[in-house]
Amino acid sequence: MNAPPxxxxxxxxxxxxxxxxxxxxxxxxxxxxxxxxxxSKGDDAxxxxxxxxxxxxxxxxxxxxxxxxxxxxxxxxxxxxxKSDKxxxxxKNAKAAKEAKEAKEANDERPEKSERRSKxxxxxxxxxxxxxxxxxxxxGAQLREALGGGIAPHKKLTLVVDGKGAANYVEPVRGRSAxxxxxxxxxxxxxxxxxxxxxxxxxxxxxxxxxxxGPANWGKLKPDFSVCGTGQRQSPINIQDGNTLQGPAExxxxxxxxxxxxxxxxxxxxxxxxxxxNTLTIRGSxxxxxxxxxxxxxxxxxxxxxxxxxxxxxxxxxxxxxAVLAVQLExxxxxxxxxxxxxxLPLDTADxxxxxxxxxxxxxxxxxxxxxxxxxxxxxxxPCSEGVLWIVFKQPLxxxxxxxxxxxxxxxxxTRPTQPLNGRPIREAQ
Numbered sequence: 001m002n003a004p005p006x007x008x009x010x011x012x013x014x015x016x017x018x019x020x021x022x023x024x025x026x027x028x029x030x031x032x033x034x035x036x037x038x039x040s041k042g043d044d045a046x047x048x049x050x051x052x053x054x055x056x057x058x059x060x061x062x063x064x065x066x067x068x069x070x071x072x073x074x075x076x077x078x079x080x081x082x083k084s085d086k087x088x089x090x091x092k093n094a095k096a097a098k099e100a101k102e103a104k105e106a107n108d109e110r111p112e113k114s115e116r117r118s119k120x121x122x123x124x125x126x127x128x129x130x131x132x133x134x135x136x137x138x139x140g141a142q143l144r145e146a147l148g149g150g151i152a153p154h155k156k157l158t159l160v161v162d163g164k165g166a167a168n169y170v171e172p173v174r175g176r177s178a179x180x181x182x183x184x185x186x187x188x189x190x191x192x193x194x195x196x197x198x199x200x201x202x203x204x205x206x207x208x209x210x211x212x213x214g215p216a217n218w219g220k221l222k223p224d225f226s227v228c229g230t231g232q233r234q235s236p237i238n239i240q241d242g243n244t245l246q247g248p249a250e251x252x253x254x255x256x257x258x259x260x261x262x263x264x265x266x267x268x269x270x271x272x273x274x275x276x277x278n279t280l281t282i283r284g285s286x287x288x289x290x291x292x293x294x295x296x297x298x299x300x301x302x303x304x305x306x307x308x309x310x311x312x313x314x315x316x317x318x319x320x321x322x323a324v325l326a327v328q329l330e331x332x333x334x335x336x337x338x339x340x341x342x343x344x345l346p347l348d349t350a351d352x353x354x355x356x357x358x359x360x361x362x363x364x365x366x367x368x369x370x371x372x373x374x375x376x377x378x379x380x381x382x383p384c385s386e387g388v389l390w391i392v393f394k395q396p397l398x399x400x401x402x403x404x405x406x407x408x409x410x411x412x413x414x415t416r417p418t419q420p421l422n423g424r425p426i427r428e429a430q
Contacts, residue, residue: 207382209268215416218382228384234419235377235390236299239426244373249429252370252391253281254363256289261360263353265346268381269293269414270407272341278362280315280325282391287315287323289362296408298328299380299415300392306415307396308404311338311365322379323389327365332398337364342406369395374427380416394428 207213207221219229228234259276271293278289291314298310307328315323329335340360344353371394378386 206267209414209416218384221382225382225384227378227386228382231378231384231386232422233376233378233386233424234384235380235388236301236416236418237375237377237421237424237426238301238304238418239373239392240303244426244428246428246430249372249374249427250282252372254366255279255281256362256366258358258361260357261355263341263344263346263355265349265351265410267349269295269411270341270345272360274360274362280323282323283389285317285319285321287317287321289313289315292362292365294407295380295415296404296411296413297415298326300326300328300390301418302328302392309399309407313362313365321387321389322385323391324377326390326392327367328393328396329399329404330396331401331404334400334403335365335397337361338399338403342403345406365397367393367395367397369393371395371429374429375424377424378419 207218207225209215213221215228218225219227256278257276259274259278261275262273264271264273271291273291274289279286280289281287292311293314294309294311296309298307299312300306300310308331309329311327311329313325313327315325317323337360340355344355346353373390373392373394375390376386377388377390378384379388
């Protein structure tokens, strides 16, 4: 049995058949015209001869005998192959048209990849001046004028500014708001620093009562804290019997009244910012009360012993000098003033709670026996400024165990170690 004809054979046969049909048609038309001409001229007219063939068929295009036999034995298969060739050609044309369309759309959406991007030497054109507040249309008009008249009015252009163009290009994203796009473009140009949503700002270097940022390293954390490591009159100190200057001392004149106050958690202690005219007068100077704060355990040692807690009243005179009044707090009866402050306790760092007007009365934290120790020291936390007048009452007051527990739950230990006395005198009022 002969093998079925191939597609190549089928195409050759179609070509030959078409050429043969055309030859026959033209030959018939030529012969008919010649006969008509001869008839019109009579029998004496010369015979018409055709010098050249009307159609020349190459021998290589003629089918072989085997091809003709295959066509005769398998006519349906030949027709099927012809249809398959036509379908394949149509599919190929459709695919090419689709690829050309996709390439055109991609080229329109990404002007930076277009093969028609012009390379222009900007040094030979007019200068273009633009700022962040310039009108984009005006800048575009300047640019097109500089590039010449061959730029289409609505053609996208990619600018390279100081050699920074492609890296800083921000392509508009569909669905992005105008504000977001402006921020992204400004960020690319270095004019705006975006902030990631959900991220907290980086806190500055701060101090602590333990760890690497604890008291031993306070002086190394910042130049402003250097006195914490180099000062010679630092606080707190240990006050020891037999090492004090005992004798009469002037009484302290207090002028405290019910006042406005706000309770604040500053991250290191509970602080009460006091408003109003609350003063003490000593050594010929009047100091105004600005705040009170709490420490556990007490910072000042007396005979190497610390009380469970202490409260410090911070005052400042008109010359900026500070005076700290310290009261030791032992465990015992509840303190009325501490109870009021704890009632309005903040819930977070930097949280501020205002107490009702007139509720805060600092006289509730003063002992009845007002004999005291007196010396020159410093702040007990950074920046550890020196030249502070310290007055430590000899008589302690009390807080309840519950009041003490509440504070130490927030601040288990917020006390600086005692500092060298370095020959400073300590006055003990009798």
